[in-house]
Amino acid sequence: xxxxxxxxPDHVVELLWREGGAEPRPGLSLDRIVRAGVELADAExxxxxxxxxxxxxxxxxxxxxxRHVPGREQLIDLMCDEVAGETAGGAAAAGDGWRAQxxxxxxxxxxxxRRHPWLAEVRGGRHVPGPNTIARYxxxxxxxxxxxxxxxxxxxxxxxxxxxxxxxALLLVEAAETERRSGVSEEEWWGGRETLFERLYGYxxxxxxWEQGGFDRPEDPFEFGLARLLDGIELLVQKRYESxxxxxxxxxxxxxxxxxxxxRPRAYCxxxxxxxxxxxxxxxxx
Amino acid sequence: xxxxxxxxPDHVVELLWREGGAEPRPGLSLDRIVRAGVELADAExxxxxxxxxxxxxxxxxxxxxxRHVPGREQLIDLMCDEVAGETAGGAAAAGDGWRAQxxxxxxxxxxxxRRHPWLAEVRGGRHVPGPNTIARYxxxxxxxxxxxxxxxxxxxxxxxxxxxxxxxALLLVEAAETERRSGVSEEEWWGGRETLFERLYGYxxxxxxWEQGGFDRPEDPFEFGLARLLDGIELLVQKRYESxxxxxxxxxxxxxxxxxxxxRPRAYCxxxxxxxxxxxxxxxxx
DNA sequence: AAGTTCTGTTTATGGCGTACACAGGGTGTA
DNA sequence: TACACCCTGTGTACGCCATAAACAGAACTT
Numbered sequence: 001x002x003x004x005x006x007x008x009p010d011h012v013v014e015l016l017w018r019e020g021g022a023e024p025r026p027g028l029s030l031d032r033i034v035r036a037g038v039e040l041a042d043a044e045x046x047x048x049x050x051x052x053x054x055x056x057x058x059x060x061x062x063x064x065x066x067r068h069v070p071g072r073e074q075l076i077d078l079m080c081d082e083v084a085g086e087t088a089g090g091a092a093a094a095g096d097g098w099r100a101q102x103x104x105x106x107x108x109x110x111x112x113x114r115r116h117p118w119l120a121e122v123r124g125g126r127h128v129p130g131p132n133t134i135a136r137y138x139x140x141x142x143x144x145x146x147x148x149x150x151x152x153x154x155x156x157x158x159x160x161x162x163x164x165x166x167x168x169a170l171l172l173v174e175a176a177e178t179e180r181r182s183g184v185s186e187e188e189w190w191g192g193r194e195t196l197f198e199r200l201y202g203y204x205x206x207x208x209x210w211e212q213g214g215f216d217r218p219e220d221p222f223e224f225g226l227a228r229l230l231d232g233i234e235l236l237v238q239k240r241y242e243s244x245x246x247x248x249x250x251x252x253x254x255x256x257x258x259x260x261x262x263x264r265p266r267a268y269c270x271x272x273x274x275x276x277x278x279x280x281x282x283x284x285x286x
Numbered sequence: 287x288x289x290x291x292x293x294x295p296d297h298v299v300e301l302l303w304r305e306g307g308a309e310p311r312p313g314l315s316l317d318r319i320v321r322a323g324v325e326l327a328d329a330e331x332x333x334x335x336x337x338x339x340x341x342x343x344x345x346x347x348x349x350x351x352x353r354h355v356p357g358r359e360q361l362i363d364l365m366c367d368e369v370a371g372e373t374a375g376g377a378a379a380a381g382d383g384w385r386a387q388x389x390x391x392x393x394x395x396x397x398x399x400r401r402h403p404w405l406a407e408v409r410g411g412r413h414v415p416g417p418n419t420i421a422r423y424x425x426x427x428x429x430x431x432x433x434x435x436x437x438x439x440x441x442x443x444x445x446x447x448x449x450x451x452x453x454x455a456l457l458l459v460e461a462a463e464t465e466r467r468s469g470v471s472e473e474e475w476w477g478g479r480e481t482l483f484e485r486l487y488g489y490x491x492x493x494x495x496w497e498q499g500g501f502d503r504p505e506d507p508f509e510f511g512l513a514r515l516l517d518g519i520e521l522l523v524q525k526r527y528e529s530x531x532x533x534x535x536x537x538x539x540x541x542x543x544x545x546x547x548x549x550r551p552r553a554y555c556x557x558x559x560x561x562x563x564x565x566x567x568x569x570x571x572x
Numbered sequence: 573a574a575g576t577t578c579t580g581t582t583t584a585t586g587g588c589g590t591a592c593a594c595a596g597g598g599t600g601t602a
Numbered sequence: 603t604a605c606a607c608c609c610t611g612t613g614t615a616c617g618c619c620a621t622a623a624a625c626a627g628a629a630c631t632t
Contacts, residue, residue, distance in 0.1 A: 125472070159507060236514060
């Protein structure tokens with residue numbers, strides 16, 4: 001079933017978007033392997049996720065896994081989508097503005113990475129997204145879609161926020177993982193680096209900030225960064241909003257729009273485009 | 287010399303901050319190993335950096351390296367500081383505002399990661415910084431230090447921008463590395479994922495953005511993100527500036543400051559603190 | 573009943589970091 | 603001059619990793 005298709009990306013697409021049909025039978029199964037992988041990575045981090053250990057945990061030989069999963073990389077893809085389905089995607093109420101909703105998405109991602117720290121450790125491009133991952137992405141996109149930003153900007157905003165969450169999460173994961181392995185806390189370890197500190201006195205700004213306690217009572221990196229990021233995005237949204245009367249193209253079909261000499265500027269080229277935009281706005285809001 | 291100190295972080299401090307004394311002798315040396323490591327990682331990425339290959343490149347046995355470097359991790363630390371010393375740190379002119387200077391720092395980091403992509407791949411906490419790394423950090427801190435932000439905020443801003451550069455660089459590295467190994471370009475690969483695309487039509491926003499060409503003509507993630515980030519930071523700086531007349535504590539010594547009933551609000555508790563602040567501001571501007 | 577497919581095992585390959593014991597030459601001391 | 607030591611480089615070995623290939627038995631199809 002899986003044999004010989006290790007290099008075939010379409011295979012993992014099939015696995016990701018599989019029908020959950022097959023009733024649980026004794027023996028191995030894709031779901032069992034994925035779940036065991038998640039448990040293992042939760043406990044030992046992504047570096048601790050080896051095919052041997054997954055198999056051991058399930059009471060089978062290493063190679064038996066390859067009957068169900070093409071390889072380790074693909075197992076990780078499957079694990080990612082598995083946990084992406086955990087939160088119902090509740091986020092914020094639909095009545096809130098885009099900013100509150102986008103912030104809620106970021107926090108949901110943050111929370112997910114708190115429960116499954118290895119998510120932030122997943123690296124390497126060309127990860128095929130599964131249904132749960134896509135659902136989250138779609139939600140973020142739709143949150144930003146009606147801000148008046150261009151399509152490319154919408155995509156860029158969502159990517160920016162997503163990568164921010166990931167990179168901040170990775171920071172914490174690495175610290176936690178190192179603590180776990182070494183048994184020495186982060187503060188303890190850095191506190192013991194006196195041979196380093198004594199070389200830092202020559203740097204005036206660093207020393208001053210240190211003396212003023214900037215390193216002792218730091219800002220929360222996630223909260224601080226998220227606030228700055230959203231501020232920056234909001235500024236762009238405002239700029240686009242203020243220049244909305246300069247719109248020369250219909251936001252739906254792209255055709256040129258005649259602007260009236262006075263009164264509210266037009267965004268749509270025709271009533272049908274306006275109606276189409278309305279339907280899109282309300283679509284999916286069950 | 288190195289033997290038996292593999293677990294000792296102080297050792298790598300000594301190596302990083304070593305005096306460049308020792309004249310080049312035949313045989314191995316720390317510098318030669320580090321340079322070979324940089325070359326190798328430049329060519330094959332951090333994953334391709336193995337002790338075996340470094341040794342091979344130098345014409346020695348693998349274990350000979352361990353006479354000069356405690357281990358792979360520490361070699362990477364040394365490589366990082368080696369390349370951090372490459373750019374003279376020119377950045378922007380001192381006359382420019384903090385924003386232009388901070389942007390220049392970010393671009394310098396970006397440029398460095400373009401030349402040494404593996405820099406972005408370096409992971410794991412507790413990396414001991416060397417003199418070149420610290421010099422860059424000091425420069426960024428001093429750039430943001432005179433914005434009126436609190437010490438903790440200054441540190442948070444520098445960290446935020448630094449991690450942003452890193453995470454965006456990592457994105458490109460991973461793509462490039464995968465292309466190199468697979469021989470298939472990113473566009474080609476994603477273009478061939480039709481079995482995936484046909485499952486995405488059900489998502490309205492995603493589909494619409496796709497149809498509008500948002501994925502074909504994307505924003506540059508680095509430029510877009512940097513602009514948003516700096517905008518957000520500028521907003522904070524403005525907020526702090528506007529509320530500067532509410533300052534209740536001397537920004538130098540932290541003592542309470544009596545505010546005059548009228549006129550320009552005081553920032554310093556005394557003339558000596560004002561003078562000290564001036565000296566700090568002008569220090570290091572050779 | 574025969575053939576095929578699915579599932580799990582066994583064995584083996586080639587890569588990695590690095591611990592450990594050793595060898596030879598240069599240097600310092602008696 | 604003779605001895606000891608240490609610095610540098612070597613060879614071997616261990617335990618991890620992913621996974622390729624050939625095989626064995628059970629179950630399902632025709």
